[in-house]
Amino acid sequence: MTLTIVLACAAALLALAPFAVVIGRSAAASRLIYGASVIVPAISLIAALAQLLGTAAPETVTLPVGLPWLGAHFRLDALSAFFLIVVDLGAASASLFALGYGEHETSPERVLPFYPAYLAAMTLVVLADDAFTFLVSWEFMSLTSWALVMSHHRLPDNVRAGYVYLVMASFGTLALLLGFGLLAGSDGLYTFAQMRAAHPPAMLGALALILALIGAGSKAGLVPLHVWLPLAHPAAPSHVSALMSGVMTKVAVYGFVRIVFDLAGPPAWWWSIVVLALAGVTTVMGVLYALMQHDLKRLLAYHTVENIGIIFIGLGLALAFETYGMTFAAALALTAALFHVFNHSLFKSLLFFGAGAVLTATGERDMEHLGGLIHRMPQTAFVFLIGCVAISALPPLNGFVSEWLTFQAILLSPQLPSWGLKLLVPAVGALLALSAALAAACFVKAYGVTFLGRPRAPAAETATETNSFSLAAMFLLAALCLLAGILPGLFINALAPVSSALVGGHMPVQTGAQWLALVPITASRSSYDGMLVFVFMAISGTLAAFAIHRLASDRLRRAPAWDCGYPDASPATQYTAMSFAQPIRRVFGTVVFRAREHGEMPPPGSTRPARLVVELHDLIWEALYAPLAVGIGFAAERLNHLQFLTIRQFLTLVFCTLVILLLVLAIWS
């Protein structure tokens, strides 16, 4: 029944797409489409919540569409239900945001038809129960999001972003296609149920892991497959950016979890090593890239890469524990990863909404032209601050809880018997800690330069607060961030059926401890109570304010800034995004980005300004992708001649190919 409702919702979203084409540019179109896109995912969300919280048995449905005689299989189990919640919550809040934001869209006819189709595609991916449906939905999701990325196709940057995205998305789908082909085997067992029962041989399972890492990893943004992500995510309209960063990367995580934990059979000892090593590098690289950006939306997109790394660290640990039969620890690590999936979808959507609000208010994405927005957009500034605190993994908000759980899982890993893991896990722990500290630095920069200080350009001076629909969406997500931070036990209890289904165990029920504390193992070992910390902070802060204002002084006088006696009237003397990151660039960037900076002094007598030139190299692009692109270009140039052969030459070519193939066949057998 639940599955039927959810599928009906997806069908309704699909039906909205042609409808949006028909109503086109009319004034009410945007309201109508986004309004429907709030309601339909909300219904689907309630159904998925009922499925997960009610720990209902998995439901399956076979629809007579798709491949002839085979049909399309759908299934709603705990894992699908959880990811469906993430998708629907993101979709509903993004549509709510877009109810206001969409008014500012210059070409709504390029966004409206694809938007509901994109939502439907993401829903169908998490529901698919056979390889064909999964891949079709996956590709549909890629194409609709590509169309949305290209909605402002006249900007040259967006064209490049769209091109790189299309190439990487096809490459990823190809990897998944091959992966499913291997899992299906020569018998062509193409439904997930058959694959699950087949227990693929170790070799095939390993290849499937690698292909899943490439296919799902490229969509999620694992380094070094992340290159398209910081180009494509910011290019889309902001509510779509939020969906791509906050939700679509999670759908990719779902693909990985489904293949590796559910379909590919028991893990081999080295699987977790590959995943953990990639995840550790992804975490730190993502945040370092983010720190070097001064485009607000691109900074957020790079930061998604970091969070995907954190999620994959949890998944890698779960895989390691599962390999050695440590069910309880595996459940803890998996729960940490999935909780972070949920948390990240909340605060990343929130932050992209905030960036979108700033973009509509000022027309700027470049932080170097912003500043002082806290005075002009106080409510946006407030919710954006909550998002920043949450994503920087600071208590008492939700980002901290999932990272804390990941740390607790790391602390269980000395019991692993593998030497490779014994050496790798502490290093990954150090990388995770480093990335947490750098993330805080990154968001001090993002918030401080955008919202605090003095306006750096006229656009920032004349900004006004955003509309109430967008604010409602942001306040909703901010409230959920706080709720998940102070009552994490509720959310972790809800994840129990997911981890039971995947690793055969779950964390202890979290409502038994006193004052709703979070106790992953035993109370004497570790516990955290977000609510109590929050209440304590609120009480002591209020107490201090009350005591001081009552007993000492509450007088206040406004005066010019002090700045050590030399205040400068020009806002250009403030720290910028680039200068704020300079110490970190010097410490980390000299190695990671081969960062160099040098001053260009004009000759004496010249009135030209002196310039500081900063040189950064994206080594992954330069070492991996640029040579690949050059190679492909070179090969294409050579093969191009084949178009202009005479008929005789063509026939000779065909003949030679035939002879060679026959020879190969003869030698083979």
Place this chain on the structure above:
Amino acid sequence: MILDMTVQGAQMLLVLLLAPLFTGFVRKVKARLQRRQGPPLIQPYRDLARLMRKEVVLAQNASWLFRVIPYLIFAATWVAAALVPTFRTGLLFSWSADLIAIIALLGSGRFFLTLAGLDVGTSFGGIGSSREVMIASLAEPAMIMIVFTLALIAGSTQLSTMAEFMASPAVGLRVSLGLALLALIIVAIAENGRIPVDNPATHLELTMVHEAMVLEYSGRHLALIELTASLKLILYVSVIACLFVPWGLAPAGAGWPALAIGVAAYIGKLAVGGFLLALFETSIAKMRVFRVPEFLGAALMLGLLATLLRFVSGSF
């Protein structure tokens, strides 16, 4: 239960009241080591009282956040300090945040203080904030690695349990403990902005960090920030004391005599810690700001090495 409540309340008040005294003590010892008379021990209290009575002079474009932040960071630091066992383990609320959460609470405080540095939009605030996050980006992971080491030795991240384990004979002398102690001292120096990382006594020096961030604060806001800095210093000394010299700590459920011994031992440890800090600060010169990453990198590597040793074998 009543006793537990009292002890928890007493602990909260004790750290709050002792914090300025401890800062004054360190200043006094430093002055004496430099053959100066130095301000009286209670000078920090007088300063705080004076600042609280003064009016706040707020920069024209300071936002509401700038005015809220002193209370926020004070609350975060006070909550963190209240959860570190000083004279008795098994505090009533010690389970509400383990050592990782305490570190993260201090991280929250720092996050907001660096934002305050950027709020008015002056170059001094920016320089302080950007350097502070650079220092934190190395000090925080080092601290987490230290926590990992100690947690793997004690089998817990709960400070009370850790302190009890450290006081028991089961702990013994370990290489990893030594490395962790060294790293923890480096981190504590950096986190509190002491020499050689930052100089708490100067105000107009190009390499200053913490003082540059709070330059625009005045009156009661500045008083709270100063009090928070003292609280943070005493918190780190308490963490080191309860993990590495846990002797004299009263166990949970102990009676009044044990508690009295605990308080006396705690004050003794603070005196020794303050003296050592003053001695160290007097005998060393301030570092150039880009030498600090190397200094903290050493702490990170020591912490990582200690954790690795624990992962490789339980006997280190």
